Amino acid sequence: xxxxxIVDDDEDNRARVASILAKENIKVTGLASGRELxxxxxxxxxxxxxxxxxxxxxxxxxxxxxxxxxxxYGG
Numbered sequence: 001x002x003x004x005x006i007v008d009d010d011e012d013n014r015a016r017v018a019s020i021l022a023k024e025n026i027k028v029t030g031l032a033s034g035r036e037l038x039x040x041x042x043x044x045x046x047x048x049x050x051x052x053x054x055x056x057x058x059x060x061x062x063x064x065x066x067x068x069x070x071x072x073y074g075g
Contacts, residue, residue, distance in 0.1 A: 003027040007037045007065070008054040017052065033057060034065030041069070 004026055006014050014030040021028050029048070031037050034057060041047070055062035 001025065001027050002050075003029070003048045005029050005031060005037065005040075005048045005051045007031045007034065007051065007057075007062075009033060009057040010054070013054070034060035034062065034068075037065060038068060038072075041073075047073075 004021055006017050006028060008014050008017075008030075009032055011032070014032075018028040018030055029040075031040055034053075037051070037053070053062045053065060057065075060068075
């Protein structure tokens with residue numbers, strides 16, 4: 001089964017995307033911030049198949065989150 005993480009500070013956006021993906025039997029995990037994503041991924045194995053990362057979020061934006069992920073997990 002495919003697994004996608006949705007990271008968006010807007011709960012309605014997460015719910016909409018999750019609803020669409022669930023119809024395709026895709027496992028979805030919704031997270032509200034970049035910090036929440038980094039904490040969630042700590043020690044995670046296996047990694048998700050895809051991460052949908054919002055760019056415009058308060059606090060740590062999507063670009064900052066991606067850069068921290070890239071440093072930690074390579075790529």
